[in-house]
Amino acid sequence: MRLCTPRPTVPRTWTVDLRPHPCGLELACPLCGPPATVKRGVSARSAVLTHLARHARLGALPPYLRTCQCHERGCRWHPRHRGCSGPVILVLACERGGRRWRLADVCTSCAGATPDAAVVPETLSCAPPARRTRRSRRAAADTPSAQERVRDLLSYLASALPPSVSPGARLLALQCALRTDRHGQVALAAGFLRGMRLYSDRARAWQELEQAHWLRHLPGQTGTRQRLQLLDVTVLTQAPDRADRHQAADWALRTAHAQGLRDLPALLRLTMLAVGTSTPPREGGYADIEQLSRACVLSEEGLETALLQLADAGLLATWSVNTEDGQLYWQAAGKSVRLGVVTSRPV
Numbered sequence: 001m002r003l004c005t006p007r008p009t010v011p012r013t014w015t016v017d018l019r020p021h022p023c024g025l026e027l028a029c030p031l032c033g034p035p036a037t038v039k040r041g042v043s044a045r046s047a048v049l050t051h052l053a054r055h056a057r058l059g060a061l062p063p064y065l066r067t068c069q070c071h072e073r074g075c076r077w078h079p080r081h082r083g084c085s086g087p088v089i090l091v092l093a094c095e096r097g098g099r100r101w102r103l104a105d106v107c108t109s110c111a112g113a114t115p116d117a118a119v120v121p122e123t124l125s126c127a128p129p130a131r132r133t134r135r136s137r138r139a140a141a142d143t144p145s146a147q148e149r150v151r152d153l154l155s156y157l158a159s160a161l162p163p164s165v166s167p168g169a170r171l172l173a174l175q176c177a178l179r180t181d182r183h184g185q186v187a188l189a190a191g192f193l194r195g196m197r198l199y200s201d202r203a204r205a206w207q208e209l210e211q212a213h214w215l216r217h218l219p220g221q222t223g224t225r226q227r228l229q230l231l232d233v234t235v236l237t238q239a240p241d242r243a244d245r246h247q248a249a250d251w252a253l254r255t256a257h258a259q260g261l262r263d264l265p266a267l268l269r270l271t272m273l274a275v276g277t278s279t280p281p282r283e284g285g286y287a288d289i290e291q292l293s294r295a296c297v298l299s300e301e302g303l304e305t306a307l308l309q310l311a312d313a314g315l316l317a318t319w320s321v322n323t324e325d326g327q328l329y330w331q332a333a334g335k336s337v338r339l340g341v342v343t344s345r346p347v
Contacts, residue, residue: 013069013104014055016048027051046213049092049160049232052103056090063088068107070114077102078113085109092159093117112288118159121152146251149244151277153177154295160232162212163297168198168266169205170297171256171273173214176230178249181242184230185218193226195253197262197269260315271296271306272315275328286329289321 019026025044028034029051066088070077075084077093086108093102094116103120111119157173165173175196180186198205209215218227255276256269274295278287293303310316321328 011069011072012056012059012061012066013102014052014059015100015102016051018044018048018099018101029055031055043213045098045160045162046231048101052092052101053232056103066105068110069104070106070110075110077106078110078115081109081113083109090120091117092120092156094159112291116159118155118294119152120156121149146244146248147277149178149248150174150252150273151295154274154277155291158294158297161209161214165208165212165297166205166266167270167297169208171196171266171270172198172205173209174252175249176209176215176228177232178245178252180230184232186228186230188226188228190224190226195257197257198266260313264310264313267296267298268306268310268313271298271303272310275307286327289326289328292328 015030017028019028027044027047032051068084068088071084075081084107088105088107089111091104091106091111091114093104093114094100095102106114106117111117153174154170157170157177161170161173176186176188179188206217210217214232215228215230218229220227252273256273258272261269261272274292275287277295278292289300289303293300296303296306298306304321307316307319311319319328
């Protein structure tokens with residue numbers, strides 16, 4: 001007879017504080033002793049994410065041992081809601097105007113109620129890679145869809161990149177993160193970059209990501225291929241199924257460059273992509289207006305302006321914002337449905 005013993009709760013919450021220093025900012029981690037690292041500007045944000053990702057990698061646990069750390073602390077990280085529910089996911093949150101960063105296991109319900117929080121996608125999770133078996137292949141239907149992968153990654157990039165990074169650079173970062181190998185390296189052909197329609201913004205997009213300490217160019221560049229090393233440590237432990245990530249990258253590329261959209265500014269393409277990730281194709285849908293604004297790095301007023309511009313371009317059908325529940329509702333229409341893009345215009 002096997003005895004049932006209580007299972008100890010394993011804490012998976014890590015915080016880093018940024019404290020003023022005469023030479024810049026100190027990174028203070030309660031688990032690592034006195035602060036010893038001093039950074040400046042956006043390099044401090046990159047160092048924080050690197051530090052948190054290292055803790056998550058070292059403290060990796062199988063899913064059945066992970067618990068909602070927010071619930072363990074009395075749900076003090078967010079306003080009151082209906083209670084904990086849903087799968088446990090890894091969430092990155094920013095507090096005190098960017099002076100404190102927290103990475104923790106949180107249930108889906110608490111994650112949705114936490115302000116300034118972004119889900120770390122399963123494609124970027126720090127869980128140890130699982131061995132591919134016949135049973136895991138049969139369970140492929142349970143893996144995240146291309147839309148879900150792109151949605152989670154846009155939410156993550158909203159926290160990982162400074163707010164000043166342009167929409168074109170964010171579209172480029174999205175493709176790099178989805179196409180990288182397990183070493184954090186990616187090679188992009190010149191034809192692929194032309195297909196992204198960045199034109200004169202291409203050089204600026206590279207520069208913005210390099211200045212944010214998110215990637216760097218590797219030696220041996222040619223006129224037909226760009227070789228890159230991603231510096232965001234979180235993306236160095238990709239999920240094992242690289243084909244699924246490439247499928248998500250291809251879906252994002254076709255969605256953001258659909259007919260009638262490809263020649264519009266990058267901000268409108270990013271907005272359409274974020275809307276398209278929030279609902280199944282060929283159907284109407286809805287999304288939380290605050291989360292959608294965060295993914296596009298826009299205010300709610302700025303998001304509505306972008307939707308109006310898309311409607312004026314003849315790309316959207318019907319859309320409306322419900323001020324009571326904070327939801328954006330729309331109905332699918334037009335050629336964009338074939339690519340999984342859900343479109344809308346004000347009613």
